[in-house]
Amino acid sequence: MTTADFVVRAHLHSKVGENIADCEDALAVASQTPGRGLRAAVADGASSSAFSGYWAALLTQSFVTAPIRSQAELLARLPALTERWNAHVYGRNLPWHSLERATRGAFAALAGVEVDAGSPAAWRGLALGDSCVVHLRAGAVLRSEPIAASAAFTNDPVLISTDAERNAGIEAKLRLFGGVLMPGDTLLLATDALAQFVLAAAEAGAAGIGALLGALERGDGAIAAGRAVGSLRNDDVAAIVIRVS
Amino acid sequence: MPYRAEISRRHPGYFIFIIDRSASMNDQHGRTSDKSKAQSVADAINRIIQNIVIQCSKNEGVYDYFSVSVIGYGSEVGSAFCGPLAGRPFASTSELEANPARLEKRKQRVPDGAGGLVELEVKFPIWFEPVASGSTPMRRALGSAYGLADAWIRDNPDGYPPIVMNLTDGESSDGDPGEAARKLTSLKTSDGNVLLFNMHLSAESGAAVLYPSSEVVLNDPFARQLYSISSQLPEAMLQQALAMELPVRQGSRGFVFNGDVVSAIQFLEIGTKPANMALR
Numbered sequence: 001m002t003t004a005d006f007v008v009r010a011h012l013h014s015k016v017g018e019n020i021a022d023c024e025d026a027l028a029v030a031s032q033t034p035g036r037g038l039r040a041a042v043a044d045g046a047s048s049s050a051f052s053g054y055w056a057a058l059l060t061q062s063f064v065t066a067p068i069r070s071q072a073e074l075l076a077r078l079p080a081l082t083e084r085w086n087a088h089v090y091g092r093n094l095p096w097h098s099l100e101r102a103t104r105g106a107f108a109a110l111a112g113v114e115v116d117a118g119s120p121a122a123w124r125g126l127a128l129g130d131s132c133v134v135h136l137r138a139g140a141v142l143r144s145e146p147i148a149a150s151a152a153f154t155n156d157p158v159l160i161s162t163d164a165e166r167n168a169g170i171e172a173k174l175r176l177f178g179g180v181l182m183p184g185d186t187l188l189l190a191t192d193a194l195a196q197f198v199l200a201a202a203e204a205g206a207a208g209i210g211a212l213l214g215a216l217e218r219g220d221g222a223i224a225a226g227r228a229v230g231s232l233r234n235d236d237v238a239a240i241v242i243r244v245s
Numbered sequence: 246m247p248y249r250a251e252i253s254r255r256h257p258g259y260f261i262f263i264i265d266r267s268a269s270m271n272d273q274h275g276r277t278s279d280k281s282k283a284q285s286v287a288d289a290i291n292r293i294i295q296n297i298v299i300q301c302s303k304n305e306g307v308y309d310y311f312s313v314s315v316i317g318y319g320s321e322v323g324s325a326f327c328g329p330l331a332g333r334p335f336a337s338t339s340e341l342e343a344n345p346a347r348l349e350k351r352k353q354r355v356p357d358g359a360g361g362l363v364e365l366e367v368k369f370p371i372w373f374e375p376v377a378s379g380s381t382p383m384r385r386a387l388g389s390a391y392g393l394a395d396a397w398i399r400d401n402p403d404g405y406p407p408i409v410m411n412l413t414d415g416e417s418s419d420g421d422p423g424e425a426a427r428k429l430t431s432l433k434t435s436d437g438n439v440l441l442f443n444m445h446l447s448a449e450s451g452a453a454v455l456y457p458s459s460e461v462v463l464n465d466p467f468a469r470q471l472y473s474i475s476s477q478l479p480e481a482m483l484q485q486a487l488a489m490e491l492p493v494r495q496g497s498r499g500f501v502f503n504g505d506v507v508s509a510i511q512f513l514e515i516g517t518k519p520a521n522m523a524l525r
Contacts, residue, residue: 017255022303051304096368097302097342100295103353103365156488234251 004119004181005245006038009217011194013237016227025191025238026056026108030064037121039064041112042238044131044191046159048107050098051089055106055162056238058084063112068126071171074160082162105163111145111189113242115181121244123187124178128170130157131238132195134188135179139210141202142185146175150200153192186213187242193235197226216241247437248479250405257337258311258405259397260297263386264290265413266319270377272414272448274503282446283375286412289444290315290373293410294341298370301338309337314393315372318386320379327373334393345370383417387425394432394439406437410499412444415467426474437479442499443471453504456486458496468502475500 014023024045030038041063045052058081068074089102109129116122125133127146130153135143147153158173181187188198201208215222216239226232252258270283280288294313301310314335317325323332328346330336336344348368387409394407409429432439445468454462456478460469475498478486486493 015253017253048300050302053304090365092305095305095342096348096370097295097298097307098305099365099367101299101302103367155485234253 004115004117004121004183006115007217007241007243007245008038008040009219009241011216011223011237011239011241013223015236016234022053023236023238024053024056025236026053026060027189027238027240028057028060028064029240037115037117038242039067039112039114040189040240040242041110042131042189042191042240043111044109044129044236044238046107046109049104049161050101050106051085052106052108054088055081055085055160056108056110059108059110059160060112063110063126067112067114067124069124069176071174071176074126074128074174075167075171078160078164078167082164085162105161105166107159107161107166109157109159109191113187113189115187115242119183119244121181122178123181125176125187127175127177128173129159130154130192130195132188132190132192132199133177134190134195134198135181136186136188136202136209136213137182137184139202139207141199141209143177143179144195144199145177146173147195147199150196150203153196157192181244183244185244186217188213188216188239189242190239191235191237193233194223194226194237194239197232200231213241217243248405248481250403250434250436252310252405254308254310256401256404257309259314259335259394259401259407260311261314261316261390261393261407261409262290262293263316263318263383263390263409263411263413264325264373265381265383265411266317266325266376266378267381267414267416267418268319268378269381269414269416270319270375270446274446274448281375281377282414282448283377285446287373287375289412291369291371294372295370298338298342301342307339307342309339311338312336312397313338313341314390316386316389316393317376318382319376322382322385322389325373325376327371330372341372342370345372346374347371380418381413381416382419383411383413383422384419384425386411387422387429391425391429391432394429398432398434398439401434403435406434406439407432408440408442410442410444411471412446413471414447415445415465415471417470422470423474430474430476438476440476440479440499441474442501443475444501445471445503447503454500454502455491455504456493456497457500457502458494458498463502465502468500472498472500 043056045056111131
């Protein structure tokens, strides 16, 4: 069987003016041996909730350790993760405001993919909230989940919470999808600000998105450049670029 | 689009609270309440400041997303901070967090993650104690707010416009506050004009009125006067309020009669607010 080779580049940036330790986005890539598939996930902790960066990290690590392939698997996974979040948060002597905020729970968006090793490579994805998986081919967006247009991002998505009560009905918002990667294809996992920026670039034409993807694959110049001209919102960024070489 | 400026540590916002501390605030708040209006105002302002600090809470620290001033008006007009911040014209959110006058201990039940609840002891900070003496120099208080807002705007010309919140029983003793309010709300940054919200506490009972779009629903003449000087909610705030399922509509003003104003500070966008994170 022919196997696919992947070029993978990960980006994690805090907002301009803040430290990386303050970043509430998270990412994880499962280390695979050459010629094997891979798993990757990004998550975006809601800044209006407590210890959301830690919650985002728990979600991404959990996904790449054991992918979630159904609504039932998502719901079954959360209690153990909440227990770990509770132990992390309540196991310390918190100041009053942190404790008060913690009682409202943490919230995060999650987007993850698992990519098989074959060529062409089958892939499956999951997304809940406003972190996105974008499948690109030859400068065009083949698919973007769960949000397909730059104008469709809002400030109040439904997110995954540490509070079971707040998760009532979230399984209905979970998007499960997949496809096949051909040589040269790119899968981009990105939290909301970058996902919106990339979709806007794609809507503007193939030349812009091609240059942007190249920059993202080479390094972080695209993030700084986008922020400098104001078209990329000043928000935390977690992104993973997976290109089939 | 106005009222869209980023609120962050690099670009903090500014709240100015002006609180009525006149002798009339000793009156009962509503016919069925056992609280004085002064106590209701102290409770409201403590809860508002508490919620502002909580909004700025990040892990175990507090980010300076806001500066806050509190002007009291009664027998005198001036800074109303109690405790270590007494006399200060304004304080950052981290200074507020570090310097309450005292902390009360209260019990709170929180989710355990498995569908149950556990009881935690939480500390409730108190920055303001009820005070009620003297007359109601609202015009002077609005003038003080003008001075503070004007100075802040000079330093932050592109910032989110200052939000002034007046908590009162509505009977100004130094004349019609309309002109002072118009002067205050004529101040502006590149992102919009200063916003003036009013919370009116009345001895009259009856249903609370939240963010009305017409004075027709108000029977009290002082309520109508305060409604007339209240700013219209900007579109971005209106959308946030709608998402919070508050009874707002196009034309709603930042005016509350005998109701809860703590929700008003949540109208500001500081990052993502999950749709499934209802206020508690």
